[in-house]
Amino acid sequence: xxxxxxxxxxxxxxxxxxxxxxxxxxxxxxxxxxxxxxxxxxxxxxxxxxxxxxxxxxxxxxxxxxxxxxxxxxxxxxxxxxxxxxxxxxxxxxxxxxxxxxxxxxxxxxxxxxxxxxxxxxxxxxxxxxxx
Amino acid sequence: xxxxxxxxxxxxxxxxxxxxxxxxxxxxxxxxxxxxxxxxxxxxxxxxxxxxxxxxxxxxxxxxxxxxxxxxxxxxxxxxxxxxxxxxxxxx
Numbered sequence: 001x002x003x004x005x006x007x008x009x010x011x012x013x014x015x016x017x018x019x020x021x022x023x024x025x026x027x028x029x030x031x032x033x034x035x036x037x038x039x040x041x042x043x044x045x046x047x048x049x050x051x052x053x054x055x056x057x058x059x060x061x062x063x064x065x066x067x068x069x070x071x072x073x074x075x076x077x078x079x080x081x082x083x084x085x086x087x088x089x090x091x092x093x094x095x096x097x098x099x100x101x102x103x104x105x106x107x108x109x110x111x112x113x114x115x116x117x118x119x120x121x122x123x124x125x126x127x128x129x130x131x132x
Numbered sequence: 133x134x135x136x137x138x139x140x141x142x143x144x145x146x147x148x149x150x151x152x153x154x155x156x157x158x159x160x161x162x163x164x165x166x167x168x169x170x171x172x173x174x175x176x177x178x179x180x181x182x183x184x185x186x187x188x189x190x191x192x193x194x195x196x197x198x199x200x201x202x203x204x205x206x207x208x209x210x211x212x213x214x215x216x217x218x219x220x221x222x223x224x
Contacts, residue, residue, distance in 0.1 A: 024152045106152045106179045110159045123180045 001119045002057035002108040003030035006101055007049055007066035007075060009042045017101055025105030032056040043114050044070055044079035053078065057086060061114030063121060065093045065100050099124035106123035134206055135196040140215040146187035148179075150216050153180045157212045163199025165209070176209070192220060 004021070008014040014035030021031060032052035037043040044066075053062055066075055079087060091114055093100055100121040107120035138196040140146050158165045158176040165176035167190055176195070187193055197205045210217075 024148050026152075026156070102152075103179055104150065104157055109152075109156060110177075120178075120180065127180060128184065128186070 001029060001060075002060045002104075002112055002114050003058055003062050004031070004101060004104055004108065005049070005052045005056060005062055005064045006031065006033045006097070007034070007044060007052070007064060007071050008033075008035045008097065009041070009044055009067055009069070009071065013067070015129070017098060020036040020098075021101050021105035024102050025109045029105050029108045030056045030058070044074035046074045047079070049075055049078035050081050053082065053090060054086070057089060059089070061106075061117075062090045063093055063104055063114060063117050064090060065095060065097050065104065065121065067097045089114075091115075093118055093121045095124045099127050133196050133198045134202050135194055136206055136210055137194045137220040138210065138213065140187050140189060140191045140193060140216060141147065141218050142216040143189050145189050145191060146182070146185065146193070146216070148183065150213065151182045152179055153212060154209065155182060157209060158205070161197070161199070161201050161205035161208075163197040163202045163205045165195070165197045165205055168194045170198065190193055193217070 005018055008013050012032035018031050018033050032055045034048040034052040037045050056062055103124050104117050104121035107117045155177055167174045167176050169185045169187050174185045
């Protein structure tokens, strides 16, 4: 099963989102989080992201979802540390974090391949909030 | 194509958790399964498609399946929806 890595500036946001995805998608989907800096402040940490990716690395692939700003920079630094074998299994999603994680989680729970899970996450960008 | 009509009675409508369960169950069947609401149609195997219907409490939905296991799929899905819905026919 494809796994997810949730990257956020806030540890509590990442933890809350992990809970939410687990409740909607079921707890079969492996999810790792990297939220906040190592000393507990708001921010992102390349080593924490690297650890999170490696903790759920698997042959089926890892989809990484991130919030904004420097999360991208930290993620790039983490990706550079991966071996080429590890890097091939990691896909970075362009999706908005919350909706993307929920849609990806449900798709992963269906044992879909990484391309399908990434596609489900990407579709989050077009989700409506209140119907117009 | 067998079809059943249901009313969503959950006070939150067809929200994310039941919709996700529904998608997970629908994906186990070979049949094409659609959920219709308010003139629109959603693929029952896609969460974004299902959530896009934005079914409100007391909204009427119809569930249709087409394929080798259509009848079985509809029976299982109706059972899964359980407390979230009630049949349209048989209401007082």
